[in-house]
Amino acid sequence: MTRLTADLVRGIGAGLPSADRRLRSQTGMGYLELASNSLGMKRSKFDLGTLTVAAVPLTSGLGVIPGFSRALADIAVFLGFRSFVTGASDGEGIREGLAKGADILLMADDELFAAVDAATGSLIDNSTCTALGYTFALQKAMGGWKGRRVLVLGYGKVGTLAAEIIARSGGVVSVSDPDPLKMMQARRRLPSARFVDATEDEVKDTHAVFNASPESVPGAWLRQGVTISSPGVPYSYDSEAEAKARAIIHDPLQLSTSVMLMWSAGISIFGELPVVDLPPDRSSVQKVILDL
16 A cells, blocks of 8 residues: 655645546546446435544554544545544544444555444455546546557556456556566456556557556656546656646545445445445455454
């Protein structure tokens, strides 16, 4: 998991209305609608205001990122949930959240960022939700996958699932990662894909880029009208890239967190998982025991 910084999360709450408008201008949907639709949640009558979200600070690893839990709570409120940040951290924070009636717990350390449904113990991993949200946003911004060449940069947890979603949906996928082992894994999982080096010619030959790596893509390499979906941080596109791109879909936290929350809400409200067409090894939801 890429570690965010205090500078990247500062101001997320205040900036949510403008970020939502930007996403809507790029995809036709704001955070709530896009997150719901990325999960296949077609039911229109549910009241998120009946659910409470607790953002729990965790101190393990490199410690608490200042403002991170507050940003999570702000995103939840923006979507329509009730939300608060626990005063305590770690196990005591989880206990506090449950004692105050939280239906969903949000928490992250250096290895895992997850939402947990308090009633069932279902754990929703952020990397899966990042791939779902950003591939769906890319599809909406492009107007569909059919016949479109999509270059996936980075074959970690997010890039792996993104490449499979795009390929299963009809996109023509190329994959690039500097790690030979990851490229070997990609060849086994995606025999229909092309496996390439991220050269200028390869980047210019693509209709869309899904950048799941921390690397920047020079604007000079991009074709006019390219669509970019970029969950990686930090934002690293120059003015030429911004001028050429049809859309650059990017934020440090908002979209993936919205998908996590809506998936958890689907469990809490409907007693079931949303219908999502995922590869078998990514479609199961872990269970945790919340008995504190």
